[in-house]
Amino acid sequence: MLWACVRLPSLALDAALRRREPPDRPFALATGTARQRRLVAVDARARMAGLAPGQRLAAAEAVCGDLLVDEYDPRATREALALVAAWAYRYSSEVRLDPPRAVLLEVERSFGLFGAWLQLQARLRGELSALGFRHSIALAPTPRAARVLAGVRDGAAVTACDALPRALAQVPVARAGLPEAAAAALAGMGMRTLGAVLALPRAALQRRFGQALVEALDRLLGARPDALAPYRPPDRFDARVEFGYPVQHQPALLFPLRRMLGDLAAYLAARDGGVQRFTLRFVHADAPPTDVAIGLLAPERAAAALFEVAKLRLEHVTLPAPALELEVHADALPPFAPEATDLLDARAANALPWPQLVERLRARLGEDAVYGLRADADPRPEHACVRDDGCGAPALPALPPRPAWLLPRPIPLRGPAPKILVGPERLETGWWDGGDVRRDYYVLELASGQRAWAFAAPGERGPFMLHGWFA
Amino acid sequence: MNAVVALDGLIRERRVWRGRPAALPPGAQPTGIAALDAALPTRGWPEAALTEILLPADGVGELQVVLPTLARLTRQGRRVVVVAPPYVVYAPAWQAAGLDLAQLSVVDAARGDIAWALEQCLRSGSCAAALGWLAQADDRTLRRLQVAAGSGQALGFVFRDRAALANPSPAALRLEIERHGLRVHKCRGGNPPAPIAYARS
Structure with missing residues (x-):
């Protein structure tokens, strides 16, 4: 088995940035009570300005006058990690959540479908960037080794257990994921790298540091199996964005909406499912939430198509009050059968298949604005023409001109x-x-x-x- | 020059006006009305373009001009869309005219959305023909429809009151329904032919 570790070094920051337009000023996340607010994460601009996580907010604002601060939301961060796991499920049936900021997936069995590691890795990186997550990825025969390597050297790949000790030799002890007490003690004894620790006799290590350290080393090298609970994607999709300030106008809603429907599409692709009905819910400060139900004729999972329909539908909705929060819920996730397209069929660039055209027309003109017709055998002219209900056309008697x-x-x-x-x-x-x-x-x-x-x-x-x- | 354009192609697409009309290759969209086919320079509807049909009032035989074409297209399994018809599309009569109703769709649209819906249908490439009833349409709207029909390779039919003849139009063909015949006011690829005698059935 080969494990790929997707490490998300700035998960909290990315989760916050995904919900808003990209800021044009230094940006940071803060938490704590009103008097004791401290920075949790800072972006590159803020780092350049001399800010660092852990700093007092008051001090940070003194250093950097135009700092943009958002509230750190641990729930959003957890949800972002779950989203990455759901996305990873597309590439492997064995996905493990490794909180706080890593996802592990077994990829060796996926090579047959997605191509060798280089291709699969490029694909993973492209999709993660599109989803808005900064990441580092490493490959190793054990989950722990993959995680350690991802934290040390982005893009590292080790494919055999025999090569692991050499690949890990230069890793600092503090970043090897060993039990904390043992790691501190080892550093105090002058052992700075994992190579030095691995060179020591096991029996002596166990006597001095206890069973925990030896087990951790064995798991790292694959001598002992690792027990992380496998991840199972949930059967429904829920996503939520808090705006932090009331939003009334359509354009400001579209950015987070596009992002959320992109997440939904990634989630559906992983499940190999589609969505036929979903609900947008706008939460207001002092009014009951507004629900906008969106129905499609057939299951769909392309992000662009979902966004297009939702956008057209929203054009006809007026919110009773500014929205504080936007939620997307999808309960029924039916199987998705992609439309078969002809390999040699050269279509115009902006061509739209008929079902999607109908969706687009219905979204703007109304649910039953597009219909077919059927002739009926009723002799009364008013009843001889009905909307097509799939009954098929009966044989009609020959009639004088109509x-x-x-x-x-x-x-x-x-x-x-x-x-x-x-x-x-x-x-x-x-x-x-x-x-x-x-x-x-x-x-x-x-x-x-x-x-x-x-x-x-x-x-x-x-x-x-x-x-x-x-x- | 970033693209080399074959002269033959330009002439065949009837984009170059030539003082001496040359015989054009017959088009692939005959109207199904022999007299009209014979009079039009392409021996049929202008392909992938907008046709404007102008009428003095409803019920003067305006659909009889297009029904043979629609029947042919639907029987080939291709989609035909009717946008914002002024009356109920009476299925028994359309079926009797030879249409396969399974390929016919009706789109209801409010006055302001008609042009939009028509443009979407024409542009999509999934409709062989789209018919629309535009009460008022400015030059810009018609030009958009003309471009949409070109990019979607569809036949666009716009039905308007004959009062619109006073204004120029970007449509590739302007056909007026008269009391005892048809009159072509503009056609791509040649001078408009003389009025066509045509008796409605």
Whole structure:
């Protein structure tokens, strides 16, 4: 087995930055009570300005006047780690969460599908960057070794257990993930690197430092199996963004929305599922939350398509009050069957398959704005044309000419007496459901050249009721 | 010069006006009406372009001009969309005209959304033809539709009142329905032919 460790060195900062537009000033996260606020994480600009985690906020603001500060949110940080694990599930069936800031995945069995480590690694890095996480990745035969290597040397890859001691020899003891007490004692004895520790006789180590250190070393080198609970992705998707300030306008909502639907898409890809219904919930300060349900005709999982539909749907929603929080919930995650596309089919760059076009039209024009038609065998013209309900077309009797346009309801036909072209055609039917009609239909030509389909009372030749146009 | 354009291609796409009209290769979209096919320079609808059909009133035979084409397209299994029809699309009559109703879709749109919906359908490349009833459309809207029809390789049909003839239009073909025939006011690839005698059935 080969384990890849995805280490997220600035997870808290990335989780905060993913929720907002990229700041144009130094940015830091702070926590603590109002009087004892301390920095938890700082971005590159703030670091350049001389700030560091652990600093008092008051001191930091004195050093850096235009510092942008956000509240450190441990829950958001945990959720971000869970998201990375859900994403990693796409590449391996064995994913382990390694809090606070690493995810381990077994990749050897995935090489057949995704290509050798170099290709898979490039792919992992590309997708992590797109998701907005800074990362370091390492490969090793044991999970612990992968984690240690990821913390020391980004991109390290060791594929055999025999090579592990040499690869780990230069790792400082403090960063080898050993029990803390033992690591401090070893450093105090002058053993700075893991190589020096591994060179010592095991029995002496056990006598002096206890069982814990030896077990840790054995796990590191693969002599003892490692027990981390495997990760199982949940059966629903929930994501949440707090804005920190009230947001009323559409454009400010779109950035976090795009990010969240991107997360949803990554999550769906990992599950090999799709989503057909999901809910956007806007939480207000002093009003009940606004729910916007979004339904699709067929399961979908492309981030761009989900965002497009949600955006069009939102254009028709007015929020009763500014939103403080945006949540995305998806309960039903049906299996997803990707549309089969032709390898040699050259389509225009902005081509849109019919189902997606319908989604787009429905999102803007309304749920039932797009429909098909079906002819029905009912002799009454009003009932002979129905929306397509999948019943299939019945065999129709041969009828005298029918107009291409039908008026929703008949209106009186005014003007000079028209010329009768065809008729009368007697329709006397509908007794079975109370919608009884007795009419004589005529095809009329008006003075203007229009051809009308109109009816009169049985046996009479006027006044006419206009019911359709022969267009 | 960043691209070399073949002269033949330009001529075949009827983008170059030539004083002496040359015989053009027949198009792939015959109208199904022999008299109209014979009069049009491409022997059919302009492909991947917008056609404007102008009428004095509803019910003068405006659909009879396009129904043979729509019947042919739907029978080939290609999608036809009707955007914001002015009346109920009466399925029995359209079926009797030879259309496969399974390939026909109707889109209801409010007045302000008609042009948008039509443009989406034309641009998507998944519709063979889209019909729209535009009450008012400015030059810019029609130009957008014309470009959309070109990029989506679709036939666009816009039905308008004949009062719109007073204004120029970017449509590739402008066809007026008259009392006893059809009159071409503008067509790509040649001078407009003489009025066409055409009796509606």
